[in-house]
Amino acid sequence: MSNTPSAADAQGQRFAAQQAADAWKRARVGDRVTYVFSATQGPTPGEADAARTLVGRLSLEVVSVQQPWVYVRVSFIDAAGKPLTQTRLSQELVVPVRSDVTRPVDVPRPGQMTTERPSFSGRNWEATRYVSDQRPVDGPLRTRVYANDSALLYLTRGLLEASTESAGFRTPGRLTLSLHEFQAGSAEASAAAPSLERPLGPGAFYDRRVDMPPTQEVLRVCFTAERGFVLRSEGPVAPGSDPCSDFSQAEPEALEELVMNLPWEALVSGEWPPGAAREGAQGTFTVGERNVPTRTEQRTEDVEGTRHIFSETYASDPWAPGLAGAPYEARFQSLDSLTERIGEGGERESAGGSRLVQWGPWLGGQPVSSQ
Known part of the structure; x- marks a missing residue:
């Protein structure tokens, strides 16, 4: 049973959000x-393809x-x-x-609100449902x-x-995703901080050199997380600046939204490497002393009467040791891309491209650099 919440209910939702934020201080x-x-995709109407489904469990x-x-x-x-x-999805992050x-950091939960008392993980919860229907403009439902009392589930x-x-x-x-179980830790338990060998993003960064003849610049993507929100910033690298020292203009995204969408991305993206790169030429991508086996499509x-050659190089295994410290996002992009124009005499001329040139943790540790 549900009903439309009152102004007092809306105030309660703000209290619940603050409650979850404060719980990070008491994390154990x-x-x-x-x-x-x-996650399910397909079948395509009018086509002979079958639906594809991916099921599993997500833990934080x-x-x-x-x-x-x-x-x-x-x-x-x-x-x-x-x-x-x-x-x-094969590695822990x-x-x-x-x-x-x-x-x-204040990101309102979008949609129409109704209150209800659902049952999950063996208990009843006072909860609020948010429904955002963008189907009239070709968006998602x-x-x-x-949960109104979010302290037990502060991680999400x-x-x-x-x-x-x-x-x-x-x-x-x-x-679709639903709560399976939750567990409280121990105040006596302790452990050293893990290495950021496979970061989701927060605590790490990566740089890409972007060539658009006659100009060239290096763009830095930085990640951090605060009280359940992931912050991502991107911009030109300022000479002599410390990596990832300013997140004042970064766009926040709820951690639970980011991780719950990873199975969907895995399903729709299909196998790795993507597309024709799976059968592409083998090679090695080198940055500093790191070597990463690759496939190139x-x-x-x-293009407008001129022949162009497009090359995209991907890691054969995005979890290869050579990419240790790279944020998740950087692993599943091209490591190197190049566009060349073919002149009348067959000579090749660069028409632009980009290349991963540095990555690693800014929260402790040393980045990998081509410098």
Whole structure:
């Protein structure tokens, strides 16, 4: 049973959000939440393709507390507790989250609100459902259910259930997620901070050199997280500046939204490396003393009457040791891309490109650099 919330209910939601934020200060090693998820895409109307489905469990667990940093491990497993076979979900990720804030972060939960008392993980919850229907403008139908008392589920701001249904696209798709279990850690437990060998993003950065003849610049992408929100900033590298020292203009995204969308991305992206790169030429991408085995896709197209060659180089294994310290986002992009124009005499001339030139943790550790 549900009803439309009053102004007092809306005030209660703001209190719940603050409650979840404050709970990060009391984080304990062993705090954990686990969800079951299902992602489905297809079949395409009028086509012979079959629907594809990916199911599993998503867990977030505190593995170390070094105030103000709380280190969270994100993992994806199947019902038997084994890692999923999809490349994008096959490895555990580390997310350091600040328990305080360096700037105000207020991201309203979108949608129409109704209150309800659902049952998850063996107990009843006072909760609020948010429904945002963007289907009239070819957007998704998005539903989220959050516990009003979010302290027990602070790692995901009280999330109990979520679903996103795509609309306006040729191939339908749906992602669902619901709370399976939660666990409180121990005040006596302690552990050293884990290395940021495989960061989701926060605590790490990467630089790409972008060539657009006759200009060239290096763009830096930085990540941090504060009280359940991930902050991402991107911009030109200022000479002599410290990596990732300013997140004042960074766009925040709720941590639970970021991690729950990873299974959907894994499903729709398919196998790795992407597309024709799976059968592309083998090679090695080198930055500093790091070497990464690669596959390169190359294609030729006519652009306004001039022949162009497009090359995209990807890591054969995005979890290769040579990419240790790279944020998740950087691993699943091209490491090197190049566009060349072919002149009348067959000579090649660069028409632009980009290359990963530096990455690593800014929260301790040393970055990998081509310098």
